[in-house]
Every structure is written in structure tokens, then in C-alpha cells.
Amino acid sequence: MRRTARTLTPVQSAPRRVAMSQPWLFHLALVAGTLAMLSFAAHILRQRRHPAATLGWLLFMLLLPWFAVPLYLTIGTRKLVSSRPIPAGAPSTDSDYAVDRLLARTGIVPCGADRIRLHADGAEAWHALQALIADARASLDVGLFILADDVHGEAVMTALIERARGGVRVRLLLDGIGSLRIPRSWLAALRAAGVETAWFIPLLHRPLRGRTNLRNHRKLVVADGTRAWTGGRNVADEYFAKDTFWTDLSLEVEGEAAAVCQRGFERDWHFAVRGPALATAVPATGTRVTVLYSGPDQPGDTLHDVLMTACYAARYRIVAVTPYFVPDEALLQALCLAARRGVEVRLILPARSNHRLADWVRARALRELAAAGASIRLVPDAMVHAKAVLFDDTLGIVGSANLDIRSLFLNFEMVLLMREPADVAALAEWCARLDARAQDAGLPPAGALREAAEGLVLLAAFQI
Structure with a gap:
């Protein structure tokens, strides 16, 4: 039986004709796409992120570049301003408190408050x-x-x-x-x-x-x-x-x-x-309080830097109140090290927050903190939405920022750093009243399946 040749319609044959007659166009598109993907990959690696988030974006770029590139342009970058080196003549302070020295070197000064x-x-x-x-x-x-x-x-x-x-x-x-x-x-x-x-x-x-x-x-x-x-x-x-x-x-x-x-x-x-x-x-003419802004409009992650510095400088007490506890690895380790060296680290959270996803993901960090000797306290009768951190009798922080990755690295946030003893004591009293309503958390060990699920939820929900 004679086999008839299959003919291609103009629509079917046009792409093939272009690829065969002008292969340089295909190679040019391939090279341009590869260079663009490498450029975005380099930008991702320069961004300060959780390692899981960095890996997730890189895999996304590799496997689905046509979707990943426009999504990264839409939501991928963290900073709207470039980082700046500290100038040689940056101001300093006579204070022996590490946080004061950090802020002074970055040009953030305290102010008065009536x-x-x-x-x-x-x-x-x-x-x-x-x-x-x-x-x-x-x-x-x-x-x-x-x-x-x-x-x-x-x-x-x-x-x-x-x-x-x-x-x-x-x-x-x-x-x-x-x-x-x-x-x-x-x-x-x-x-x-x-x-x-x-x-x-x-x-x-x-x-x-x-x-x-x-x-x-x-x-x-x-x-x-x-x-x-x-x-x-x-x-x-x-x-x-x-x-x-x-x-x-x-x-x-x-x-x-x-x-x-x-x-x-x-x-x-x-x-x-x-x-x-x-x-x-x-x-500024006073020194009672520091109004601290943190977020994409700031060249550095100032609030995160303050928290890290204060954790390492703490001598006997860290009390943190937050509705959602999803810290990055560096902050979690700073808290764990403080607990291991004998600092009383007390974390006060709602037993059940208004974001169940956050409650699911926080368990990994809470288990690690508890293993280091920190006290995990859960308020059973209310949603705790307050954000406050107390370091010794030296520093009190109150504001809009949660102790989670979104507040520390993505959101525009504002907090007040209080250094006057009376103001710090008032915050300590407020925290003590809340702690009196809380109960010690029971944190059973998690199996491999739950730990894997926590990691996936953390990667998908909190890192972009």
C-alpha cells in the first residue's frame, strides 16, 4: 500500500522553519535566558535570607524560569535601598552598652520624651x-x-x-x-x-x-x-x-x-x-527613647541587629512576648546560647494564635529553645498580639514587630527602644502580669514526618 506523505500546515511548520533556517535566534534566546537566570541567581545569593528560602528560589529559577523570573521581580527582592558602609567619621558614644554603640555607629540616636x-x-x-x-x-x-x-x-x-x-x-x-x-x-x-x-x-x-x-x-x-x-x-x-x-x-x-x-x-x-x-x-536633645525603623526602606536589618546584639549582651534575663515565633537561624541560636550560659530566657506566646500556620511552624524553634533551657509559656485564655522584648533591666522594646522572619526581614516596622529604668520597669511589670496568666508549654518530640512538614510549610509560607 502506498503511504501518503503528511503535509504541514503553515501554522504547524512556521516555528520549525524558523528554528531550522535561523538557528542563531534559538541560541541567542537560550544564551539570553541563561544569563538572565544566572543574574537573578546571583542577586538571590546576595539577599539576606533564610537558607531554605534561598534554596527554594534557586530551584524555582532552575526548574521553572519563565514563571520564577516574573514572580521574583514582583515579590522576590527585600530592599528598596542599597546598603551603605559605615563612614570613617561615624558618630560614637561613651556608653558601655553594646546596643548603644551599634546604633551610634549606624547614625541612629536616642531622643527625649516628656x-x-x-x-x-x-x-x-x-x-x-x-x-x-x-x-x-x-x-x-x-x-x-x-x-x-x-x-x-x-x-x-x-x-x-x-x-x-x-x-x-x-x-x-x-x-x-x-x-x-x-x-x-x-x-x-x-x-x-x-x-x-x-x-x-x-x-x-x-x-x-x-x-x-x-x-x-x-x-x-x-x-x-x-x-x-x-x-x-x-x-x-x-x-x-x-x-x-x-x-x-x-x-x-x-x-x-x-x-x-x-x-x-x-x-x-x-x-x-x-x-x-x-x-x-x-x-535630638534627649536620651530617653530611640525610635527605630526597620524594613525595606532601611539599608540594613537594624531591628534584627539590635536583637542579636542585645541577646549576646544579656546577663541574667530575656523576656520576649510575641504572637508568632518564627525566627531566623541566627536569632534562634543567639537565644539558645543565652539560655545555655545561664541567662533566664522566657518566651510568652498565645497557646493558639489567629494564624494556625504560624502555630504549626513555630514548634521546631520552640523545641530547640526548650532543649537549651528556655522557658516556653503559653497564654491559654486569649490571643496574645503584643510585641515586646525585655533585656535585663537595661533595654525594653515595644512596637509593631513580631519575632518572625516577615517582621524582621520583609515588613516595614517601627519599635521604641526604652533605656530609662522607670520605663523598663513598667514594661517588666506588664510582662509579669501576662506571665502570671501563662502556663508552661508541653512540647512532645516530633517525628521525622512532622519535622519535614514543618520545614515545607516554613519554606512555602514565610520565606518569600
Whole structure:
């Protein structure tokens, strides 16, 4: 039987004809793709990441480069500014405390504060926030990760509208993911009343305006540049509930520190709206508190460096309160070494947080800490959302940052470093009251299957 030759349609034969008649195009595309992949691989290796995250990105680039390259351009990079070497004439300090010397060498100086007050509970924090908004006379700057469409969220938005109609310049900066559910009708009402609003890296944005996974986790309200309300609380009903349901920590500062906080808000605002250059920095005249910003807008990982330095300098006590405990390997080892050399390391967490994935992944680090001699304490009756770390009677840290990889390496965060004995003692008392509600954690050993699953979840959920 005679076999008929199969003919190719023009659509079928065109790619093959191009590959056969112009092989240089194929080789050029192959070389260009290989060079691009190697370039991105080199960039990944230069980024400060958990080793598992680095390996994950490299494998992704190797196996699925056409998907990995655009994803890396969207969410892969951590820093929006380049690192800078410490200049030869960098300032120094006479302090013998390692953290003070570290900050001085990086140009971060303490400032004065007329008043620092920790809020005892959600009701006190809510009343303080209402009073600060109501008392604003010239300016009111509000930067939040979450502003919810609920009772407390609507009350704050209504108050902002009233202040704007009263002649106060009101600016509202919301994270593009955290506050995504705010109804557009509320935003329209705010703008109609004269409130200036802006989204911090909205979900849909030009690539040069930041990476989608770099979120502004800072919580800050500043009135007239003289009073500030900050800490771990967002504005939603649960953050002001009774401590037996939701335990959080916020505080007020007045004086020079509030002006430094406003300066930080200015940077965030101008980043979001691409405004003009900022004014000169606020001159520091006091030493009571250090307002520390950490995140993609800082050349280094300042908060992580402070925590590491303070862990190695601690002599007898480290108390850490955090809702999510997913540290990088370096910080985990610093805590373990402190426990092994006799420092009392006490970690206070919710028995069950509002993110079950975080609860699953934290077990590996908790087992290692417990084996080193640290005390793991779980609060059974509430979601603990507070973020605080206490080192001896020397340093207290309160702010927006969790002790997890996202807060330490990806988010825009803000914390206050308190060095005055009275302020550190007030934080220690707050931690002691919380610890009295906690119980020792039972951490049974994990099998190989669970450890493998924890590693996979950690790689997929916390590293990008």
C-alpha cells in the first residue's frame, strides 16, 4: 500500500522553519535566558535570607524560569535601598552598652520624651486614641496596617472626618493589603471631608513602586507632632477587646519622640504618594527613647541587629512576648546560647494564635529553645498580639514587630527602644502580669514526618 506523505500546515511548520533556517535566534534566546537566570541567581545569593528560602528560589529559577523570573521581580527582592558602609567619621558614644554603640555607629540616636505611658488594656488604649484624635489642633497623621470596617474602625473614620471639617490637616495612610477590605464609600466620605488618603504599595501597582509582599506593618497616630500613639494595635474591634479575649500592647509618647515619629510618617507618606523631598531631621536633645525603623526602606536589618546584639549582651534575663515565633537561624541560636550560659530566657506566646500556620511552624524553634533551657509559656485564655522584648533591666522594646522572619526581614516596622529604668520597669511589670496568666508549654518530640512538614510549610509560607 502506498503511504501518503503528511503535509504541514503553515501554522504547524512556521516555528520549525524558523528554528531550522535561523538557528542563531534559538541560541541567542537560550544564551539570553541563561544569563538572565544566572543574574537573578546571583542577586538571590546576595539577599539576606533564610537558607531554605534561598534554596527554594534557586530551584524555582532552575526548574521553572519563565514563571520564577516574573514572580521574583514582583515579590522576590527585600530592599528598596542599597546598603551603605559605615563612614570613617561615624558618630560614637561613651556608653558601655553594646546596643548603644551599634546604633551610634549606624547614625541612629536616642531622643527625649516628656512622657511614655504603656496602656494597661484595650479599653485604656481606645480612650487614649480617641482623646489624641479629638485634641489634635493643626495636624493628624494616621498610618495603619489594618483599619477595619467595624465599630471601632467606623468610629475612628468618623472622628477623622470631624477633625478635617474642623480645620485640622488629616492624612490617612493605609497598607494596600492589610486594609484592602475598607469600603470605597468610606474612603470617598473621608476625601469629601478633606482627609488626604493614600495606599501604601497597593495590590495593583507599577513594579517600581515597591514589591507586593513588602507590607507596611507600622501602626502610628501622631497629633500636632507632639503626641503619638503606637505599638502593636491595629484599629479593629478585637484589638480593643477585653484581655481575656485579645491581649495587645500599645503606648503613648509625648515631646521630642513624637516629632521623630512624625518624621517617620512623613517618609512613609512621601514614599506612597511620591511627594517632594523631606525637610531636615528632627534634632535630638534627649536620651530617653530611640525610635527605630526597620524594613525595606532601611539599608540594613537594624531591628534584627539590635536583637542579636542585645541577646549576646544579656546577663541574667530575656523576656520576649510575641504572637508568632518564627525566627531566623541566627536569632534562634543567639537565644539558645543565652539560655545555655545561664541567662533566664522566657518566651510568652498565645497557646493558639489567629494564624494556625504560624502555630504549626513555630514548634521546631520552640523545641530547640526548650532543649537549651528556655522557658516556653503559653497564654491559654486569649490571643496574645503584643510585641515586646525585655533585656535585663537595661533595654525594653515595644512596637509593631513580631519575632518572625516577615517582621524582621520583609515588613516595614517601627519599635521604641526604652533605656530609662522607670520605663523598663513598667514594661517588666506588664510582662509579669501576662506571665502570671501563662502556663508552661508541653512540647512532645516530633517525628521525622512532622519535622519535614514543618520545614515545607516554613519554606512555602514565610520565606518569600
